[in-house]
Amino acid sequence: MTPIQVVAVCxxxxxxxxxxxxxxxxxxxxxxxxxxxxxxxISWMIWIQAALQLVICAMLxxxxxxxxxxxxxxxxxxxxxxxxPRLQEWQTLGVICIGLWALSRAxxxxxxxxxxxxxAFDGDSPRGELAPDEKARFMATLAQxxxxxxxVLGAKGVAAILFKIRTAGVAK
Numbered sequence: 001m002t003p004i005q006v007v008a009v010c011x012x013x014x015x016x017x018x019x020x021x022x023x024x025x026x027x028x029x030x031x032x033x034x035x036x037x038x039x040x041x042i043s044w045m046i047w048i049q050a051a052l053q054l055v056i057c058a059m060l061x062x063x064x065x066x067x068x069x070x071x072x073x074x075x076x077x078x079x080x081x082x083x084x085p086r087l088q089e090w091q092t093l094g095v096i097c098i099g100l101w102a103l104s105r106a107x108x109x110x111x112x113x114x115x116x117x118x119x120a121f122d123g124d125s126p127r128g129e130l131a132p133d134e135k136a137r138f139m140a141t142l143a144q145x146x147x148x149x150x151x152v153l154g155a156k157g158v159a160a161i162l163f164k165i166r167t168a169g170v171a172k
Contacts, residue, residue: 003075003093008064010097014104015060021108022053032115045118049111071096071152092159099151106144113138 029050033043060067069075075089117138120130130138151158 003089004065004068004072006093007068007071007096010093010100011060011064011067014100015057015064018053018060018104018108019057021104022050022057025108025112026050032119046115049115053108053111071155074156088159088163091163092155095151095155095158095162099148099153099155102144102148102151106141106148109141110145113141 029046033046072092116134117130
């Protein structure tokens with residue numbers, strides 16, 4: 001099994017988890033649209049965000065090999081049958097999977113916060129500012145997105161650091 005195949009399988013799992021999460025929150029989105037029927041700018045924003053999440057899920061499901069080869073460009077060429085994958089390569093895959101998991105949890109939260117802030121700072125809304133705990137949760141979501149993106153995009157460097165720490169520079 002090649003590293004690209006492992007990432008492709010993880011991307012398909014991510015698509016299923018994200019789709020289930022989106023469908024789980026569909027009732028709340030429909031409720032907001034019905035409640036805010038006099039505010040068409042809110043309802044179209046909710047529908048666009050829901051459609052965008054469904055499109056991303058479809059892309060992750062139907063094009064996992066393409067996305068995996070973009071995430072792992074050095075592994076896109078066929079592997080030599082004589083050289084088995086090194087431990088560091090598998091560790092890189094693990095780091096990417098953890099980053100994708102973090103992003104799968106943080107992106108829907110970010111969509112929630114964008115919608116919530118859009119409604120809170122609307123001119124007709126009586127609520128003009130976020131509570132301190134809401135600000136803290138929003139900042140935690142941003143930190144989770146930053147960490148997830150760092151793990152996905154910088155997986156090779158993170159895995160190299162972890163490998164060096166674990167082996168104390170003895171083995172490669």
